Every structure is written in C-alpha cells, then in structure tokens.
Amino acid sequence: MVKRHIELIKKQTKPYIWAITFIAVSIASYFFGFAPGITIYTSFEAFFIEMITFIPFLFVLVGLFDVWFPKKEIEKHIGKKSGITGILLVIILAMLQAGPLYGAFPVAYILYKKGASVRNIFIYLGAFSSMKLPMLGIEIGYLGIEFTVFRTLVTLPLAILIGVLMERFVGGEFEVKDGR
Amino acid sequence: MINNTIIFASVAGFSLLVSFALDKQKTRDAIRKGASMFTGIAPSFMNVLVLVSVLLFFVPQEIIAEYMGDESGMLGFFIAAVFGSITLIPGFISYPIAASLIANGISYSVVAVFITTLVMVGVVTLPLEIKYFGRKAAILRNAMNFVAALIIGICVGWLMRIW
Numbered sequence: 001m002v003k004r005h006i007e008l009i010k011k012q013t014k015p016y017i018w019a020i021t022f023i024a025v026s027i028a029s030y031f032f033g034f035a036p037g038i039t040i041y042t043s044f045e046a047f048f049i050e051m052i053t054f055i056p057f058l059f060v061l062v063g064l065f066d067v068w069f070p071k072k073e074i075e076k077h078i079g080k081k082s083g084i085t086g087i088l089l090v091i092i093l094a095m096l097q098a099g100p101l102y103g104a105f106p107v108a109y110i111l112y113k114k115g116a117s118v119r120n121i122f123i124y125l126g127a128f129s130s131m132k133l134p135m136l137g138i139e140i141g142y143l144g145i146e147f148t149v150f151r152t153l154v155t156l157p158l159a160i161l162i163g164v165l166m167e168r169f170v171g172g173e174f175e176v177k178d179g180r
Numbered sequence: 181m182i183n184n185t186i187i188f189a190s191v192a193g194f195s196l197l198v199s200f201a202l203d204k205q206k207t208r209d210a211i212r213k214g215a216s217m218f219t220g221i222a223p224s225f226m227n228v229l230v231l232v233s234v235l236l237f238f239v240p241q242e243i244i245a246e247y248m249g250d251e252s253g254m255l256g257f258f259i260a261a262v263f264g265s266i267t268l269i270p271g272f273i274s275y276p277i278a279a280s281l282i283a284n285g286i287s288y289s290v291v292a293v294f295i296t297t298l299v300m301v302g303v304v305t306l307p308l309e310i311k312y313f314g315r316k317a318a319i320l321r322n323a324m325n326f327v328a329a330l331i332i333g334i335c336v337g338w339l340m341r342i343w
Contacts, residue, residue, distance in 0.1 A: 018227050019226040019227065040233050041233070043233045044229055044230060053184070057185075057192035060210070062214055063213040063215075063217070064195050064210040066210060067199075067213070068206065068210070098184045099188075101302055105309065105312040108313075122321065134184065134187070135299075141275070143291070147336065150335075150339040150343075155328075158331060158332065162328060165324060166320065174313075177314075178221075179311045180311070
C-alpha cells in the first residue's frame with residue numbers, strides 16, 4: 001500500500017522536478033543568506049503571482065468555449081473560407097485579452113480545435129502579443145499616444161502577413177496540440 | 181497585474197454562472213476540460229518562470245539599458261532586439277524600462293524593437309511553444325516575428341522622427 005502511494009507521488013511530482021529543485025534551492029538560500037538565490041526567488045515570485053492570478057481563469061474560459069461553441073459555427077466565422085471578417089474577428093478577440101504570450105497558446109489550441117484557419121491562428125497570436133487593449137493603455141501612459149499608434153499601425157499589416165506566410169509554409173501539416 | 185486578475189475572474193465567474201444556469205452537466209465538463217489542460221501544461225509554465233527568473237538575474241536591467249544606449253546606434257538596436265527576443269518581461273516592468281530609456285536619450289527605434297521582440301519573440305518560451313505548435317511552426321513563427329520586429333523598430337523610429 002505505502003509503496004504504491006510512494007510510486008504515485010513520484011509519478012505526479014516528476015514533471016515538477018525543476019520547480020521543486022528551484023524551491024528547495026530558494027529555501028536553502030534563505031537560510032544561508034545567499035543573496036543571489038533570494039534575488040532570483042523574488043523575481044520568480046512576481047512572475048508566479050502574475051501567472052497564477054489569471055491562468056486558471058483563462059482555462060475555465062477555454063473549457064467553457066470548448067463545450068458551448070459548436071465547431072461548425074466557429075469554422076464558418078474564422079475558418080478557411082472566412083476572409084476579411086475572420087481576420088477582423090480574431091484581431092478583436094486578441095485585443096480583448098490580457099497577459100503574457102504563453103497564455104495565448106491554450107486559446108490557439110481551442111481555436112484550432114474549432115476549425116480556425118492556420119492563417120487566422122497566427123494573426124490571432126500576432127495581434128495578441130502586440131495589440132491587447134490593457135497593454136496599449138499602459139503603453140500610452142509610458143511612451144505616449146504617437147508611439148503607440150505608430151507601432152500598432154506598422155505591426156498590424158506585418159502580423160497579417162506573417163499569418164499568410166505561416167499558412168503557406170506550414171499550412172499543410174500544421175496542427176496544434178493541447179500542450180501535454 | 182491586479183486589474184488583469186479582476187477582469188479574468190469576473191468574466192470567468194460570470195460565464196460560469198450563465199453556463200451553470202443553462203446546463204449543469206456541460207459546465208462540469210467544461211471545468212474538467214479546463215482543469216485537465218491546465219494540469220497538463222502547468223509544469224511547463226513553471227519551468228518557463230524558473231528559467232526567466234534565473235536569466236533576469238544573470239542579465240540585470242541596468243546592464244541591458246547601458247548596452248542599448250550604445251552611441252553607435254546600430255549596436256544598441258541589435259542588442260535590444262536580441263535581448264528582447266530572449267527574455268520575457270511582463271508589461272508592468274518593461275514599459276517603465278522603455279520610458280526610462282527614452283528619458284536617457286535612447287532612440288525610439290531601439291525602444292520599439294525592444295518592446296516588439298519582448299512580446300512577439302520568445303526564446304525561453306520556445307520549448308513550451310513547440311509543445312503546442314510543433315518544432316517547425318514554432319521556430320518559423322519566432323524567426324518571422326524577429327524580422328518583423330526589426331522592420332517595426334526601423335519604421336517606428338523613422339515615423340517618430342518625421343512626425
């Protein structure tokens with residue numbers, strides 16, 4: 001019985017081996033007063049808080065999207081035959097989001113699963129990384145409205161071009177996995 | 181950061197309530213699916229965060245700012261592009277850095293390429309990206325975005341000068 005439990009714990013913690021090692025080193029750094037270890041842990045903590053305060057909600061939304069939106073409908077709007085409207089829709093979806101790029105990958109997966117075209121998936125990623133409304137707000141605050149508008153106007157056509165090129169180069173064999 | 185949480189939490193909470201009112205079983209399935217995707221990818225997320233924290237320590241912000249301010253301009257531009265590509269710095273840290281670079285007389289081109297590569301190219305997140313998109317697509321996306329970032333840096337710098 002006990003042996004089986006240990007096996008199970010081993011199996012479940014194995015993927016976290018790096019994180020566990022890191023935490024162990026951080027605790028040791030704290031006790032021995034090792035300054036670099038403490039500095040590294042401090043930034044890790046900030047990143048971790050940023051991640052854990054939105055990623056779980058994001059996955060709830062991805063799950064809900066999966067069960068409620070029929071593939072046929074999504075495919076019609078942002079699939080292969082969707083044209084300009086499809087591009088506009090994925091850009092709007094991207095602009096309404098927040099968070100770092102790794103939060104966009106699960107959304108890309110669910111869009112793919114629902115029949116979005118390769119082009120639109122990559123346009124979504126481009127718009128996500130550079131045109132999220134919450135980020136544009138911060139950018140205007142720090143760098144001014146001119147800079148933000150110019151950067152967005154130059155980035156948008158390039159993001160669309162990258163989507164088109166990605167479809168051409170990897171379109172045939174492309175698939176998005178759920179990250180496992 | 182806190183704002184993100186409030187937005188995400190309220191949208192997710194509201195959607196869950198509506199979904200639950202419409203169909204309990206579907207809502208349970210949705211949560212199960214979301215949770216399983218999350219637990220599947222969580223170790224990779226953790227690895228990215230560990231890697232970024234360690235990297236940031238070895239390449240501190242002051243040193244980056246110093247190199248980006250290189251007088252020749254060209255070198256600063258490329259250092260900004262390469263550094264922005266490798267790391268992942270959240271907006272609430274990167275924008276204040278960018279603003280201080282501008283205040284120190286560093287050109288808009290350098291700042292634009294830095295900001296753009298930070299958000300559009302991710303070398304530390306590449307292993308994670310490969311898990312989702314496969315090796316070829318992930319590398320190609322990053323390479324194309326790197327080139328696009330250089331173009332964006334040059335164009336934005338030029339637009340800010342002629343404006």
